[in-house]
Amino acid sequence: MTDSKPPILARPWRSRVPNEIALRITALRETFEEAGCLFARHKDNGEIFDQNSMSGHVMSDFRAQVQGDPQRFIEVFKELNCYPDVVSLVEWSDWLTPSEGRRRFDTLFFVICRDEPPVVSHDEQETVQDSSFTSNEFINKRNAGDVMLPPPQLYEMLRINRFPSFEYFRYFLFQRARNYPTRRWLPVPLRCSDGLLSILPGDCLYPHALTDHECDDHDDTKDKLLAELTEEWKNKTIADHIFETKDVNCLYWLSKDKCEGAGHWLHVMCLATDVFPGEGHLMPIMNK
Template identity: 35%
Template sequence: MSQSLKQLWKHSSSLIILGKSAEATKISNFNYKVLVLERPSKASYPGALVFPGGVAEQSDQVEDWLKFYRKFGIDDTKFTSIFKKCSNRSFIFNHDSSNIINRDISLRITAIRETFEELGVLICKNKEQLNDSSLFSNLSNNFDVAFWQKQVYKDASNFLKLCEELNVVPDLWSLHEWSVWLTPTFKRQKRFETVFYLVGVKEQPNIQVTNDEVQRSLWLTPKELLDYNKSGENWLPPPQLYESSRLNNEPNIDKIVPFARERGMNAPTTLIFPMHYHTKDGIIHCYPGDDFYPKNPNYMATEHDLEQYAEKTCDECRKMAENLHRIELKSLQNVQIWQNVKLPDNHLSPQTTPESKL
């Protein structure tokens, strides 16, 4: 990434954790639930349900991590197995002078570290487990979780010390690249480019919330997540709403995790960079492939007129377009996803408003 772009937003990683759930099968056709956390009232996005994650730290990128992994017999071939094989990738994966280790490694470490810091869930493997070919990750919690959460919260470099203490490594190989989102340009003061990884676990681990960034944690099916948003009990920011809608189309964890692994290695990941338009009755978020989406979007500044459809309703704007890939927000609870275009990266489509299906 060029220095000019790098200064415009921060890099972050997030985990979409799917846990097998016998309970879910009793009340729905899902056999898994998704782990989310609620943002507290004094934080940004109060009351929002989000996936765990946070900003990349320099300590996630130090060469000491490679040295530590090699003590477990992990060589370059093992690392290469998680390096994406396609060339069409987003800015966040670009190497620059500050990236000491490959971004496919360091961004996964970020996601695992932040998830542990926020929820006490440590996705890791010991030396023996590294030979396990299971699609599902391992967890460790037989240690003083609260103590180490505080240590990592105070200093991110303590995450490596924790792994050394437990003699485990962050499980990079169970994290599958799912999507990349970039905050719109009109949010100038706080922009993030975030890679979302999907990981499956065989059981729902114990959660331990300790810092001020988390109100509570919840295990919910994708449908329950969408219902929480619709009812107003909580709300989902657009990335969480969109990704939950994707998951809502696949209720079987034994299908979605293999799909994520295969797609994550071989298919390009299209950067989801929303284009916003104000309407008479709401806001439209347009995504790649929509007729309202520019062919060459400017990632650095807002070039399009946010108010050009201010005198039209969302319905009127929709009728102006043949190709749809958008979210219409009339309120936090009154949200519709419209998509009738083929997604460019062989991904799952979100659950859409019925009239917009292909």
């Protein structure tokens, strides 16, 4: 495995804790605050902490303390004689909001695997409902308009949808993490008269040199319709890794194959079947 790291892990912070550990602790804290899940291990034997072994009242009190003061998070583990389960959080992907966005986020996605469903409860602030679905069920609900998934979450859900079983997914997850670094993705927008195309790394149209503050917008596409431009690219067989958005709730994935959802054609443009996103990852797959 190379030593290459995404900027969010490589940049210096005013902390003695390595970035890889600090960001995992932050992810665990936010999960506890917003979803009520405490991922921990016992200090004495390293076994997974069973949240069901504690009364709901005690855990709710701990959660309220952390919501009031994030510094209390580590104190919770001390009182439980546990430590944060940072070793189980596995890097999955990293997405940076395009520079034209009103608010930008550099988001590192982690995955944690458990054989049993965790204890979940919404906080009526950041989260308002808790439900459990498979990736395919989630995508179907999104296509039916029941839930909204921003492009990165939809892309990753479609990628997870490739795996036929939890065991296969877990094996792939750890093998990829051991052998490949995570690379940050910065989508490059192409505005059309009726929507937006986002070019992703690996596409032949993706800029070779791109800074965090460049959107590299193409003026020659602004007066064209999405359908006109995508048809033009299909004929030239040049588009490899692009998705198309007509509105916030409607994402079109461009490929030879077509899937219908939410009254729209999910039709994308992966014309080059040998295009892979790199870092040992897999391309997304449409609904099964």
